[in-house]
Amino acid sequence: MRLENNLSRTFDILVEPGLLESKHSDAFSVLDDRHVLVITTPTVDRLYGERMRDLLATRSVDFDYLVLELSEARKTLDYVQQVCASAIYYGIGRKDTLVAFGGGVCSDIVGFAASMIRRGISHIRIPTTLVGQMDAGIGIKGGVNFRSKKNVLGCFHPPAAVLVDPVFLATLAIPSILQGLSEIIKVALVADRYLFEAVGTHGETLVFSRFQQPDDASLEILNQSIKLTLAELQQNPFEDQTLERLLDFGHTFSPDLEEESGFVLSHGDAVAIDMALTCTLATELGIMSVEDSGEVISLLQRLGLPIWSRLLSVNLCHSAICHAMVHRGGAVNLVVPTTIGKARFIRSPEQLDENVFRRCIDKLSKPNEDLTLSGIAKSESLRKIVM
Amino acid sequence: MRLENNLSRTFDILVEPGLLESKHSDAFSVLDDRHVLVITTPTVDRLYGERMRDLLATRSVDFDYLVLELSEARKTLDYVQQVCASAIYYGIGRKDTLVAFGGGVCSDIVGFAASMIRRGISHIRIPTTLVGQMDAGIGIKGGVNFRSKKNVLGCFHPPAAVLVDPVFLATLAIPSILQGLSEIIKVALVADRYLFEAVGTHGETLVFSRFQQPDDASLEILNQSIKLTLAELQQNPFEDQTLERLLDFGHTFSPDLEEESGFVLSHGDAVAIDMALTCTLATELGIMSVEDSGEVISLLQRLGLPIWSRLLSVNLCHSAICHAMVHRGGAVNLVVPTTIGKARFIRSPEQLDENVFRRCIDKLSKPNEDLTLSGIAKSESLRKIVM
Numbered sequence: 001m002r003l004e005n006n007l008s009r010t011f012d013i014l015v016e017p018g019l020l021e022s023k024h025s026d027a028f029s030v031l032d033d034r035h036v037l038v039i040t041t042p043t044v045d046r047l048y049g050e051r052m053r054d055l056l057a058t059r060s061v062d063f064d065y066l067v068l069e070l071s072e073a074r075k076t077l078d079y080v081q082q083v084c085a086s087a088i089y090y091g092i093g094r095k096d097t098l099v100a101f102g103g104g105v106c107s108d109i110v111g112f113a114a115s116m117i118r119r120g121i122s123h124i125r126i127p128t129t130l131v132g133q134m135d136a137g138i139g140i141k142g143g144v145n146f147r148s149k150k151n152v153l154g155c156f157h158p159p160a161a162v163l164v165d166p167v168f169l170a171t172l173a174i175p176s177i178l179q180g181l182s183e184i185i186k187v188a189l190v191a192d193r194y195l196f197e198a199v200g201t202h203g204e205t206l207v208f209s210r211f212q213q214p215d216d217a218s219l220e221i222l223n224q225s226i227k228l229t230l231a232e233l234q235q236n237p238f239e240d241q242t243l244e245r246l247l248d249f250g251h252t253f254s255p256d257l258e259e260e261s262g263f264v265l266s267h268g269d270a271v272a273i274d275m276a277l278t279c280t281l282a283t284e285l286g287i288m289s290v291e292d293s294g295e296v297i298s299l300l301q302r303l304g305l306p307i308w309s310r311l312l313s314v315n316l317c318h319s320a321i322c323h324a325m326v327h328r329g330g331a332v333n334l335v336v337p338t339t340i341g342k343a344r345f346i347r348s349p350e351q352l353d354e355n356v357f358r359r360c361i362d363k364l365s366k367p368n369e370d371l372t373l374s375g376i377a378k379s380e381s382l383r384k385i386v387m
Numbered sequence: 388m389r390l391e392n393n394l395s396r397t398f399d400i401l402v403e404p405g406l407l408e409s410k411h412s413d414a415f416s417v418l419d420d421r422h423v424l425v426i427t428t429p430t431v432d433r434l435y436g437e438r439m440r441d442l443l444a445t446r447s448v449d450f451d452y453l454v455l456e457l458s459e460a461r462k463t464l465d466y467v468q469q470v471c472a473s474a475i476y477y478g479i480g481r482k483d484t485l486v487a488f489g490g491g492v493c494s495d496i497v498g499f500a501a502s503m504i505r506r507g508i509s510h511i512r513i514p515t516t517l518v519g520q521m522d523a524g525i526g527i528k529g530g531v532n533f534r535s536k537k538n539v540l541g542c543f544h545p546p547a548a549v550l551v552d553p554v555f556l557a558t559l560a561i562p563s564i565l566q567g568l569s570e571i572i573k574v575a576l577v578a579d580r581y582l583f584e585a586v587g588t589h590g591e592t593l594v595f596s597r598f599q600q601p602d603d604a605s606l607e608i609l610n611q612s613i614k615l616t617l618a619e620l621q622q623n624p625f626e627d628q629t630l631e632r633l634l635d636f637g638h639t640f641s642p643d644l645e646e647e648s649g650f651v652l653s654h655g656d657a658v659a660i661d662m663a664l665t666c667t668l669a670t671e672l673g674i675m676s677v678e679d680s681g682e683v684i685s686l687l688q689r690l691g692l693p694i695w696s697r698l699l700s701v702n703l704c705h706s707a708i709c710h711a712m713v714h715r716g717g718a719v720n721l722v723v724p725t726t727i728g729k730a731r732f733i734r735s736p737e738q739l740d741e742n743v744f745r746r747c748i749d750k751l752s753k754p755n756e757d758l759t760l761s762g763i764a765k766s767e768s769l770r771k772i773v774m
Contacts, residue, residue, distance in 0.1 A: 005624035093713040237392035326480035
């Protein structure tokens with residue numbers, strides 16, 4: 001006897017400045033006639049909570065509202081359970097909806113909770129950070145850290161819609177903008193030289209204007225990053241077609257770095273360090289030119305992203321390769337750029353010996369150390385821990 | 388911008404006596420070349436653990452083994468986390484497999500854990516109880532109780548295969564057989580008069596032989612129950628086509644009964660009480676004949692399944708209707724038999740007033756009270772709590 005099960009879903013990602021203004025409220029029609037539970041963070045609530053509540057009230061949406069203090073260190077099953085408990089307390093039913101109104105951690109936790117409440121209810125994502133808007137918030141993944149392992153538990157649970165409003169970025173702290181830029185550079189390096197150059201041209205303006213300037217270029221860079229990320233996801237949304245994923249670039253050594261730091265090192269900083277290491281490795285192995293690799297490292301440094309941490313050791317690199325192999329079905333599948341905008345995979349760990357890692361780490365630990373610290377890591381206490 | 392995601396899966400349910408004998412070991416080829424974590428319970432381990440380990444060793448399967456004391460009261464996220472933690476500890480990777488070797492609670496917990504480990508790894512189910520073999524173990528659901536709410540968190544996560552060996556039933560306790568018979572009567576009542584009659588004809592023999600006798604009839608009844616259950620599931624595996632599900636018969640009042648008893652009242656007993664109540668209700672509303680309803684109640688009583696509990700109150704029935712409506716998208720969708728083998732839905736709660744529930748409960752509380760106790764409820768301490 002046999003059981004077949006096919007599940008087809010499609011959702012839209014709407015990118016539009018000023019979404020929370022009533023004239024744009026068509027975007028919120030997915031919430032009409034549903035009981036809605038909005039999950040947000042204290043900062044987003046302080047800045048945008050009133051406007052969100054007004055908008056929902058104007059549309060006569062029956063909603064409840066939950067404010068949770070979230071962070072990467074709190075991306076745990078405990079917080080998923082808190083969301084589930086609230087949803088049950090408020091009587092959220094099978095056709096009702098959760099709204100993740102916050103950064104990447106918020107959409108990870110809310111997406112995971114939505115996947116398990118009554119075996120899966122709908123959710124929409126309104127990412128308010130740059131990482132959320134071009135990476136964590138736009139896909140179909142939710143997840144949490146568990147037993148110190150980054151994102152090791154989670155789900156594939158498509159949202160009903162993603163609403164991206166770049167206006168939210170205006171109130172972000174600079175380190176938060178840098179987290180997103182790190183992911184933008186990631187997708188540019190493996191898929192689009194032009195995007196990399198645009199970030200090079202406008203980097204400082206983007207950072208200091210919080211992605212509000214230059215007017216056209218900032219929106220174009222955001223749109224292009226989302227478009228490229230979606231194009232990659234579209235080929236393999238459940239990661240069951242292949243475990244060779246271009247978007248895994250920068251995400252092989254970074255999980256171990258984050259875990260080793262107890263999640264004090266931020267995700268974007270860890271990805272930047274991973275990219276610097278991988279480009280240096282690519283040059284050592286003759287895969288990428290010295291010039292290209294130098295250009296990447298110099299852009300990361302110029303923008304204030306780190307390229308090295310004192311947690312980066314040969315041992316950590318080897319553990320990371322092992323962990324990646326467990327997660328990638330037995331193959332390393334290390335993504336290495338061949339040039340800026342193109343990449344290939346290293347499938348087996350043979351080339352990745354102790355000496356090559358040692359040389360790369362030595363190289364990265366030396367140049368321009370002052371420039372390797374991002375804003376967030378400049379705080380003295382954090383610097384001692386992770387740098 | 389838009390993201391499409393389609394997921395297609397198919398799995399086989401193999402029903403065959405003597406699966407754990409090496410000559411049948413083709414069934415286990417799904418485990419070859421994978422790292423396997425077997426999750427089982429102390430009783431199953433004591434009875435069949437050595438044979439399972441021998442079989443895996445003979446096939447050179449690289450396996451680890453976890454024994455967990457499970458029960459309905461332990462069907463919680465804590466136990467799911469224990470399975471996840473073990474899987475991570477043993478280095479279970481993305482292409483590896485969990486094996487749920489036990490009853491319905493085991494497959495519920497292992498299926499849910501498998502759905503979240505690395506966002507979903509494969510699992511196979513080897514149900515060892517009658518409920519597991521014809522209901523809980525053969526579908527694509529996993530789930531746990533949460534905040535005293537039955538199955539309110541869970542997943543749709545298809546197994547890679549289900550291996551059903553009726554030989555395992557031979558060592559079950561009689562109350563456990565009755566739990567399965569309750570679900571068999573459920574599917575018979577809504578879909579197959581012939582199956583109902585077969586249970587009527589062979590009931591006592593099935594119970595006392597632990598489904599090993601009569602030779603042909605026991606296997607046919609098991610096969611037919613699985614076939615009917617799968618046919619219902621096949622139309623609506625993710626419960627997204629309709630929230631009118633024939634298999635919800637017996638599952639409207641029973642969750643509240645189980646919750647109210649602190650999960651001391653067993654699932655099968657609660658389903659039996661729910662079926663007796665619903666048939667009585669159907670007769671009160673002129674939907675089912677007095678004769679048919681009487682035949683159902685008399686079979687339940689003859690087999691030793693309960694038709695009443697002192698927890699059954701008008702208030703509980705009303706709460707259950709409310710909870711069902713939240714879970715069924717705003718409609719009651721109460722499944723009521725029109726005759727034995729056919730059913731329809733009551734969609735709105737208007738007919739279900741206080742008086743009709745009071746009359747039904749009064750009726751059920753009276754006749755042949757001694758006959759309403761199943762083996763498990765005959766224990767004096769339990770009897771005080773739930774009867």
